[in-house]
Every structure is written in structure tokens, then in C-alpha cells.
Amino acid sequence: MQVGEQVQLAPVTVASDLGVRDLRAALAAGWRDFTACPVYGLFFGAIYVVAGLFLYYALFNWGAVVWLIPAAAGFPLLAPFVAVGLYEVSRRRELGQPMSWSVVLGALRGRGDEQILSMGVIVFVAFGFWLMIAHGIFAVFMAESGIGSESLALFTTTAGIMMLAVGTIVGAVMALAFFSITVMSLPMLVDREADFLTAIIVSLGAVRSNRFVMVTWAVWIAIGLFIAMLPLFLGLLVALPVFGHATWHLYRRAVQGT
Template identity: 30%
Template sequence: MSQSFKQSPDNALKETGFARIIPCKQLDVADPLKWLGLGWRDAFRAPVITLFFGVLFTLAPWVIYYLVELTGWHLIILPSIVCFMLLGPFLAAGLYDVSWELEKGHQPSLWHSIKAINRNAVNEWAFGLLLLVIMIFWLRVSALIHALYPNYLEPNLANLMPFLLLGTVVGAGFTMLVFFISAFTQPILMERRVDLATAVLSSMNAVWVNKAPMAVWALIILTCVGIGFITYFFAFLILMPLIGYATWHGYIDTIETKRERHYD
């Protein structure tokens, strides 16, 4: 952890000069697997809501794929899908609400989960705008990569490979950035009345402090996205809600609270 951050003995927020950082716990490498187990439990306890959000996460990439097919710009199909995934943490607010309601012993409802995005409305919508700006910038970069492709070349794998590799490297950089700033930002904004800078910095700090466990978590998310691709997005019906629920439990497990939580 950066030496400029002062660890508070009473678990108060740490000052960074322009924002605050909520302290985080030290995680074990296997903790992300525990989050998945708890996510599965939430999915089975709220099957209808899980299916609703699963359908949303499945339809969205289909629509993106169809629209890109209409343009004929095949090189930006993958970046477009990745852009949808960049907005995933923002769209998953409803799933976080379901897990939070179950944690409190309440019966979750679809309408309550839909309204979750307005719980800390200004900062949550600002977070969505931040992700949207990153998405637009990534689309512009991918369009530039597409523009570099010579029109006289046949669109075969050998000719496309340099551009696909370049797009993959650039996309990996964008994805890593978004993972750092969004790993726990949305749950923090939903549960705590804090500003966007505090939530983003707290998320980045938690990822940085727990590099190995969070790398495992990132690999799990990447694997689920890969499974979604090879199943023509049908797997997103289950996998995306599962990731959403598990993220909430990861937040509970990672970000410090003044009172111990008992939901495991």
C-alpha cells in the first residue's frame, strides 16, 4: 500500500489529499471461490430475478453483434462486446441489491432491485457516465485500428491476426483499468453515502492490496465471459447474475466495516 495513505486504527477513512479511501482486508487467494459459492446460493434463492437479469445480459450482446453485422465492421464486434462488459458493473446494481436484501433477511423484489441504481443516484450515475466515457474512447480506438486495415487485403485469419493482436493488447489495457476502478465501486456507492472519488479509490486500493486474490477473481470473470462467447452468449443467462451476486460478497469480504458482518 502506498506510504502516503495513513492506516487509521479505528477503521476510519484514510485521507489521500483530494479524496478518502475506505480500508480493505487482506484476502486469501481462494476467497473468490467462496464468493462464487455464495453467489450460487443467492441465484437459487431468487430464481425469477436472476433469470430476468440473465436475459438482459444475454440480449444485450446479441443486439450489439447484430448491429455491428449491419455495418460490416467485423473487426469491432469484439471491442463492442467488451464495451458492454465495461458497463457490466453499472448494470449489475440490481443484482447487488438482491444479495443485499438476502443478507438483511428480506425477500428481494424485482422492482426494488431495479430502483437500486437511484439509491446514491448522483454518484452512481456519475460512475455510469465514467464507464460510458471509457467505452466511447475504447470504441474510437478500435475504430482507428479498423481504419488501419488495408482494404485490398482478403479478410482471412492471417491478414487479420496483426490487427486482432493489437486490439487484444489495447483491450486488455482498458479492461484492466476498468477492473481496478470498478471492482467494488458500485457496491460501495449503493451501501454507503460516499462520493464517487472515494468509492473508486477504495476499489483501486482493494485490488492493489490484494493482487493475487483479485487476479484470481479477474481470471474467473474472464473465464465466464469466454464461456459466454463460445456458447453464443446463452451462458450469460446464469454466469452474469452469478458474477454479480459474487461481486457483492466479494465487497463484503474485502471492504472494512465498523461492525462485523455475518453472511457466509
């Protein structure tokens, strides 16, 4: 690819020359947005932290703590929708517009055309679909192990290790597919008037035109969020907003209007 090469995807053009340097620049810009307006980032990060802690204690009390792994693995599927408010913060900073809770939270409603809400439905359906698949994988291997869902000892057995391997592969494929349709579509719906199908096409086009870089970005996000979840989900207070803001800047680099 030559620098500056673009692909036409009406009504926008998509850059085909993204590099790892652009990911680093997006992360740096995301960090600046977070430190400039930390209250919004901490608010959206706290939603994840509270949800994660509630999920942990609920599953622990129900004697099904092993379900925390597939549930936590599915968290990144929901992250793009939660990050919509962060995209609005970055957009307003970029334009020098004032911030307020009403406009930031109002971004979740989109531009009054329910396109972001439609994407939200897709996101939550995908999360439910992942849990169904995880349940099927778990049921197959748990039957072989003879250990109940209340014990983490399952993961020390051969069946448990195989379950983690199969679940990881299936989950990674699903996560990458979902990443591909949301990574540019949700920022685009915040940025301009468009229907969600067009936004999805643009997002898929951006990933297809920059496969290595976009897959690298997906891996960075997955690893970053996984590490952030280890200390009782508290790392998400910083990791989630930084990645959210950074994704906005990567969108602005990759997608231009015509």
C-alpha cells in the same frame, strides 16, 4: 501479509489478506444467491443477451460483422453497472429483507445522491473510448490488409492476426484499469452512503493491497464471460448474475466500515 491485516482508507478499512479461497467462497455464495432469486439474475442476464443478439444482427446486416469482436470485448466494461441490481439482491438476502422489483431496480438510482449514476456515466464513456481506440487500431491494420470490414477473412491475414494481438493487449490494459476502479466502488455505493470518488479510491486500494487475487478475479471474470458469450450470448443468463452476486460477497470480505 499477515492474516487479518488491513489498510485504512477512510471511511473504511480494506483487507490485505485476500486469497484464492476467498474467490471460491465468493463464487459459491454468488451461486446460492442466483439459485435463491433466479428471476432477478435471469432478468439482468437477459439484458446482455438481447443486447448482444441485437448487436450481432445489426452489424451483420450493415456488413460490418468484424466489429462484433471489439464490441463484445467491451461488454465486460459495462457489466459492473448492469450488476448493480444484483448487488442489491445479495445485500437484501444478507440482511433478510424482502425482495421486490421496485427496490432492486431502484438500486440503479443509488441512495438519491446520483453517485451510482455518476459512475454509470464513467462506465459508458469508457466503453465509448474503447470503441474509438478499437476503431483506430482496426483502421490501421485494415488498410494494410486490403480487406473490408464486411469479411471475417480479415482475421486470417497477417495484418488481422497482428490487429487481434494489439487490440487484445490494449483492451486488456483498459479492462484491468476499469475493473480496478469499479470492482469495489459500485458495491460500496449500493452498501453505504459515499461519494463516487471515495468509492473509487477504496476500490483502487483493495486492488493494490491484493494484486494477485484481484487480477486473478478479473481474469476469471473475463474468461467466464467470454465463454458465456460463445453460444449466442446465452451463457450470460447464468454467468453474469453469478459473477455479479459473487462480486458483492468479495466486496463484503474485502471492505469493512469503521
